[in-house]
Protein backbone atom coordinates (compact mmCIF):
# COMPACT_ATOMS: atom_id res chain seq x y z
CA UNK A 96 0.00 0.00 0.00
CA UNK A 97 1.26 3.48 -0.93
CA UNK A 98 -0.13 6.82 0.31
CA UNK A 99 0.31 9.17 -2.60
CA UNK A 100 -2.93 11.13 -2.83
CA UNK A 101 -6.36 11.59 -1.26
CA UNK A 102 -7.56 9.01 -3.81
CA UNK A 103 -5.79 6.34 -1.70
CA UNK A 104 -8.36 6.87 1.09
CA UNK A 105 -11.16 4.29 0.76
CA UNK A 106 -13.46 6.03 3.27
CA UNK A 107 -12.50 9.47 4.60
CA UNK A 108 -15.09 9.29 7.39
CA UNK A 109 -13.70 5.92 8.53
CA UNK A 110 -10.10 7.16 8.39
CA UNK A 111 -10.93 10.30 10.41
CA UNK A 112 -12.62 8.18 13.10
CA UNK A 113 -9.60 5.84 13.21
CA UNK A 114 -7.18 8.78 13.51
CA UNK A 115 -9.20 10.24 16.39
CA UNK A 116 -9.00 6.86 18.11
CA UNK A 117 -5.21 6.86 17.66
CA UNK A 118 -5.10 10.40 19.11
CA UNK A 119 -6.77 9.17 22.31
CA UNK A 120 -4.14 6.45 22.83
CA UNK A 121 -1.15 7.11 20.51
CA UNK A 122 1.13 4.48 22.08
CA UNK A 123 -1.37 1.61 21.83
CA UNK A 124 0.39 0.10 18.80
CA UNK A 125 3.93 0.70 20.03
CA UNK A 126 4.92 -2.87 19.05
CA UNK A 127 3.55 -2.76 15.50
CA UNK A 128 6.61 -1.06 14.03
CA UNK A 129 9.26 -2.94 16.02
CA UNK A 130 12.34 -3.61 13.86
CA UNK A 131 10.79 -1.66 10.97
CA UNK A 132 12.47 1.44 9.54
CA UNK A 133 10.96 4.56 8.02
CA UNK A 134 13.26 6.45 5.65
CA UNK A 135 12.31 10.10 5.21
CA UNK A 136 13.86 11.80 2.18
CA UNK A 137 13.56 15.59 1.92
CA UNK A 138 14.20 17.44 -1.30
CA UNK A 139 12.72 20.61 0.34
CA UNK A 140 12.57 22.16 3.83
CA UNK A 141 10.05 21.19 6.51
CA UNK A 142 9.19 21.68 10.16
CA UNK A 143 5.80 20.04 10.75
CA UNK A 144 6.00 17.19 8.25
CA UNK A 145 9.44 16.12 9.38
CA UNK A 146 8.74 16.19 13.11
CA UNK A 147 5.14 14.94 13.09
CA UNK A 148 5.88 12.03 10.75
CA UNK A 149 8.94 11.11 12.82
CA UNK A 150 6.84 11.33 16.01
CA UNK A 151 4.16 9.13 14.40
CA UNK A 152 6.76 6.51 13.48
CA UNK A 153 8.24 6.59 17.00
CA UNK A 154 4.74 6.17 18.48
CA UNK A 155 4.50 2.97 16.43
CA UNK A 156 7.90 1.78 17.66
CA UNK A 157 9.62 2.27 14.29
CA UNK A 158 13.20 3.32 13.66
CA UNK A 159 13.54 6.49 11.58
CA UNK A 160 16.25 7.65 9.19
CA UNK A 161 16.08 11.18 7.77
CA UNK A 162 18.06 12.45 4.81
CA UNK A 163 18.07 15.98 3.39
CA UNK A 164 18.71 15.20 -0.24
CA UNK A 165 19.26 18.79 -1.36
CA UNK A 166 22.38 19.28 0.77
CA UNK A 167 23.52 15.76 1.49
CA UNK A 168 22.43 13.43 -1.33
CA UNK A 169 23.80 12.89 -4.81
CA UNK A 170 21.95 14.82 -7.49
CA UNK A 171 19.56 12.33 -9.07
CA UNK A 172 18.78 11.64 -12.71
CA UNK A 173 15.19 10.58 -13.48
CA UNK A 174 15.24 10.20 -17.27
CA UNK A 175 15.08 6.72 -18.75
CA UNK A 176 18.06 6.13 -21.04
CA UNK A 177 19.76 9.37 -19.97
CA UNK A 178 23.40 9.88 -20.92
CA UNK A 179 24.61 11.05 -17.51
CA UNK A 180 27.43 13.35 -18.57
CA UNK A 181 25.96 16.45 -16.88
CA UNK A 182 25.33 17.36 -13.19
CA UNK A 183 23.39 14.31 -11.94
CA UNK A 184 25.55 11.68 -10.24
CA UNK A 185 23.10 8.85 -9.58
CA UNK A 186 20.07 7.45 -11.37
CA UNK A 187 16.78 6.98 -9.51
CA UNK A 188 16.90 3.28 -10.54
CA UNK A 189 19.86 2.60 -8.23
CA UNK A 190 18.96 5.18 -5.55
CA UNK A 191 15.40 3.89 -5.00
CA UNK A 192 16.48 0.23 -5.09
CA UNK A 193 19.28 0.86 -2.59
CA UNK A 194 17.11 2.89 -0.15
CA UNK A 195 14.50 0.10 -0.34
CA UNK A 196 17.06 -2.30 1.14
CA UNK A 197 17.55 -0.08 4.19
CA UNK A 198 13.92 0.95 4.79
CA UNK A 199 10.52 -0.73 5.10
CA UNK A 200 8.68 2.47 4.12
CA UNK A 201 10.05 5.43 2.16
CA UNK A 202 8.50 8.89 2.64
CA UNK A 203 9.33 11.61 0.13
CA UNK A 204 9.01 15.40 0.08
CA UNK A 205 9.60 16.91 -3.38
CA UNK A 206 7.91 20.21 -4.23
CA UNK A 207 6.94 21.61 -7.60
CA UNK A 208 9.72 23.48 -9.38
CA UNK A 209 7.05 25.92 -10.69
CA UNK A 210 8.87 26.50 -14.00
CA UNK A 211 7.62 23.53 -16.04
CA UNK A 212 3.94 22.67 -15.50
CA UNK A 213 4.14 19.42 -17.47
CA UNK A 214 7.15 18.22 -15.45
CA UNK A 215 5.48 19.15 -12.15
CA UNK A 216 2.24 17.42 -13.13
CA UNK A 217 4.28 14.33 -14.04
CA UNK A 218 5.56 14.19 -10.40
CA UNK A 219 9.04 13.16 -11.55
CA UNK A 220 10.55 12.46 -8.11
CA UNK A 221 7.57 10.71 -6.53
CA UNK A 222 6.87 8.70 -9.68
CA UNK A 223 10.54 7.72 -9.88
CA UNK A 224 10.49 6.31 -6.34
CA UNK A 225 7.13 4.61 -6.97
CA UNK A 226 8.55 2.95 -10.06
CA UNK A 227 11.88 1.78 -8.67
CA UNK A 228 11.37 1.37 -4.89
CA UNK A 229 10.42 -2.10 -3.71
CA UNK A 230 8.75 -0.91 -0.48
CA UNK A 231 5.67 1.31 0.16
CA UNK A 232 6.00 5.03 -0.57
CA UNK A 233 4.37 7.92 1.33
CA UNK A 234 3.89 11.42 -0.08
CA UNK A 235 5.10 14.08 2.38
CA UNK A 236 4.14 16.83 -0.14
CA UNK A 237 4.83 16.41 -3.79
CA UNK A 238 4.57 18.78 -6.75
CA UNK A 239 0.78 18.55 -6.89
CA UNK A 240 -0.46 17.20 -3.55
CA UNK A 241 -0.07 17.15 0.23
CA UNK A 242 -2.42 14.35 1.34
CA UNK A 243 -0.99 14.00 4.89
CA UNK A 244 -1.88 17.67 5.44
CA UNK A 245 -5.43 17.40 4.14
CA UNK A 246 -6.06 14.25 6.17
CA UNK A 247 -4.98 16.25 9.26
CA UNK A 248 -7.28 19.07 8.10
CA UNK A 249 -10.22 16.63 7.93
CA UNK A 250 -9.45 15.37 11.44
CA UNK A 251 -9.31 18.97 12.73
CA UNK A 252 -12.61 19.93 11.10
CA UNK A 253 -14.31 16.84 12.52
CA UNK A 254 -13.20 17.93 16.02
CA UNK A 255 -14.45 21.51 15.57
CA UNK A 256 -17.58 21.29 13.44
CA UNK A 257 -20.82 22.28 15.16
CA UNK A 258 -23.17 21.32 12.35
CA UNK A 259 -23.52 18.20 10.19
CA UNK A 260 -22.97 20.19 6.97
CA UNK A 261 -20.60 23.12 7.67
CA UNK A 262 -19.79 25.84 5.17
CA UNK A 263 -16.06 25.59 4.40
CA UNK A 264 -14.22 28.27 2.42
CA UNK A 265 -10.78 27.82 0.87
CA UNK A 266 -9.50 31.35 0.30
CA UNK A 267 -6.45 32.42 -1.67
CA UNK A 268 -4.38 35.08 0.10
CA UNK A 269 -1.34 37.05 -1.09
CA UNK A 270 2.28 35.93 -0.57
CA UNK A 271 5.62 37.47 -1.60
CA UNK A 272 7.04 34.16 -2.92
CA UNK A 273 5.63 31.89 -5.62
CA UNK A 274 4.16 28.84 -3.87
CA UNK A 275 2.96 25.49 -5.25
CA UNK A 276 -0.71 24.50 -5.53
CA UNK A 277 -0.18 21.19 -3.66
CA UNK A 278 -1.89 22.03 -0.35
CA UNK A 279 -4.87 23.63 -2.07
CA UNK A 280 -5.22 20.71 -4.51
CA UNK A 281 -5.35 18.07 -1.76
CA UNK A 282 -7.65 20.22 0.37
CA UNK A 283 -10.10 20.49 -2.55
CA UNK A 284 -9.93 16.72 -3.18
CA UNK A 285 -10.49 16.03 0.51
CA UNK A 286 -13.44 18.46 0.69
CA UNK A 287 -15.06 16.70 -2.26
CA UNK A 288 -15.36 13.65 0.03
CA UNK A 289 -16.99 15.65 2.85
CA UNK A 290 -20.59 16.45 3.72
CA UNK A 291 -20.13 20.24 3.45
CA UNK A 292 -21.03 23.41 1.58
CA UNK A 293 -17.59 23.98 0.03
CA UNK A 294 -16.56 27.21 -1.72
CA UNK A 295 -13.21 28.22 -3.22
CA UNK A 296 -12.50 31.95 -3.49
CA UNK A 297 -9.57 33.56 -5.32
CA UNK A 298 -8.89 36.44 -7.71
CA UNK A 299 -9.89 35.86 -11.34
CA UNK A 300 -7.04 34.12 -13.15
CA UNK A 301 -5.92 32.17 -10.09
CA UNK A 302 -7.99 29.08 -10.93
CA UNK A 303 -6.44 25.81 -9.76
CA UNK A 304 -6.13 22.80 -12.07
CA UNK A 305 -9.69 22.49 -13.48
CA UNK A 306 -9.45 18.68 -13.39
CA UNK A 307 -9.25 18.97 -9.59
CA UNK A 308 -11.79 21.77 -9.02
CA UNK A 309 -14.35 20.60 -11.59
CA UNK A 310 -16.91 19.56 -8.96
CA UNK A 311 -16.37 22.57 -6.65
CA UNK A 312 -17.99 26.01 -6.43
CA UNK A 313 -15.77 29.03 -7.19
CA UNK A 314 -16.78 32.50 -5.93
CA UNK A 315 -14.57 35.40 -7.03
CA UNK A 316 -16.03 37.81 -4.42
CA UNK A 317 -14.15 36.93 -1.23
CA UNK A 318 -16.59 38.82 1.04
CA UNK A 319 -19.54 36.97 -0.47
CA UNK A 320 -17.75 33.64 -0.06
CA UNK A 321 -17.08 34.36 3.62
CA UNK A 322 -20.77 34.98 4.44
CA UNK A 323 -21.96 32.43 7.06
CA UNK A 324 -18.84 30.30 6.74
CA UNK A 325 -18.01 27.88 9.57
CA UNK A 326 -14.39 27.33 8.52
CA UNK A 327 -12.01 29.67 6.69
CA UNK A 328 -8.96 27.87 5.26
CA UNK A 329 -6.41 30.36 3.95
CA UNK A 330 -3.65 29.43 1.51
CA UNK A 331 -1.61 31.11 -1.14
CA UNK A 332 -0.79 29.43 -4.43
CA UNK A 333 0.97 30.82 -7.46
CA UNK A 334 -0.81 31.19 -10.78
CA UNK A 335 -1.60 27.81 -12.38
CA UNK A 336 -2.50 29.26 -15.78
CA UNK A 337 0.45 31.68 -16.02
CA UNK A 338 2.38 28.87 -14.42
CA UNK A 339 4.32 29.60 -11.26
CA UNK A 340 3.98 33.39 -11.58
CA UNK A 341 2.74 35.91 -9.01
CA UNK A 342 0.19 37.95 -10.94
CA UNK A 343 -1.68 39.39 -7.93
CA UNK A 344 -0.45 40.68 -4.56
CA UNK A 345 -3.61 42.54 -3.58
CA UNK A 346 -3.53 43.05 0.24
CA UNK A 347 -7.33 43.24 0.20
CA UNK A 348 -7.27 39.42 0.09
CA UNK A 349 -5.49 39.17 3.47
CA UNK A 350 -7.78 37.48 6.01
CA UNK A 351 -8.53 40.10 8.69
CA UNK A 352 -11.06 40.62 11.48
CA UNK A 353 -13.48 42.57 9.26
CA UNK A 354 -13.67 39.60 6.86
CA UNK A 355 -14.00 37.07 9.67
CA UNK A 356 -16.92 39.17 11.00
CA UNK A 357 -18.86 38.18 7.85
CA UNK A 358 -18.70 34.52 8.85
CA UNK A 359 -20.69 32.36 11.24
CA UNK A 360 -17.99 32.82 13.93
CA UNK A 361 -15.75 30.67 11.68
CA UNK A 362 -12.69 28.79 12.78
CA UNK A 363 -9.51 29.95 11.03
CA UNK A 364 -7.23 27.30 9.48
CA UNK A 365 -3.86 27.35 7.70
CA UNK A 366 -1.37 24.52 7.11
CA UNK A 367 1.61 26.64 8.30
CA UNK A 368 4.17 28.08 7.90
CA UNK A 369 2.22 31.32 7.51
CA UNK A 370 3.27 34.90 6.74
CA UNK A 371 1.61 37.00 9.45
CA UNK A 372 -0.07 40.20 8.28
CA UNK A 373 0.28 39.08 4.66
CA UNK A 374 -1.87 35.91 4.56
CA UNK A 375 -3.66 36.60 7.85
CA UNK A 376 -3.68 39.46 10.34
CA UNK A 377 -2.28 38.96 13.85
CA UNK A 378 -5.72 39.58 15.35
CA UNK A 379 -7.19 36.61 13.44
CA UNK A 380 -4.39 34.09 13.90
CA UNK A 381 -4.07 35.03 17.57
CA UNK A 382 -7.83 34.89 18.16
CA UNK A 383 -9.58 32.05 19.97
CA UNK A 384 -11.11 31.03 16.63
CA UNK A 385 -7.71 30.17 15.20
CA UNK A 386 -7.09 26.40 15.25
CA UNK A 387 -3.78 26.36 13.35
CA UNK A 388 -1.77 24.89 16.24
CA UNK A 389 -4.26 22.05 16.77
CA UNK A 390 -4.23 21.49 13.02
CA UNK A 391 -0.43 21.03 13.16
CA UNK A 392 -0.84 18.65 16.12
CA UNK A 393 -3.15 16.48 14.03
CA UNK A 394 -0.36 16.00 11.49
CA UNK A 395 1.03 13.37 13.90
CA UNK A 396 -2.21 11.38 13.88
CA UNK A 397 -2.75 11.59 10.13
CA UNK A 398 0.81 10.29 9.60
CA UNK A 399 0.41 7.64 12.30
CA UNK A 400 -2.80 6.35 10.72
CA UNK A 401 -1.12 6.07 7.31
CA UNK A 402 2.00 4.34 8.68
CA UNK A 403 -0.16 2.00 10.78
CA UNK A 404 -2.24 1.01 7.76
CA UNK A 405 0.90 0.33 5.73
CA UNK A 406 2.44 -1.76 8.52
CA UNK A 407 -0.79 -3.71 8.99
CA UNK A 408 -1.07 -4.22 5.25
CA UNK A 409 2.33 -5.92 5.36
CA UNK A 410 3.70 -4.69 2.00
Ligand code: CP
Nearest residue numbers: 141142143144366367
Ligand atom coordinates in the same frame (compact mmCIF):
# COMPACT_ATOMS: atom_id res chain seq x y z
N1 CP B 1 2.29 22.15 6.64
C1 CP B 1 3.50 21.62 6.41
O1 CP B 1 3.66 20.71 5.60
O2 CP B 1 4.52 22.18 7.14
P1 CP B 1 6.06 21.95 6.85
O3 CP B 1 6.32 22.50 5.45
O4 CP B 1 6.78 22.75 7.92
O5 CP B 1 6.36 20.51 6.90
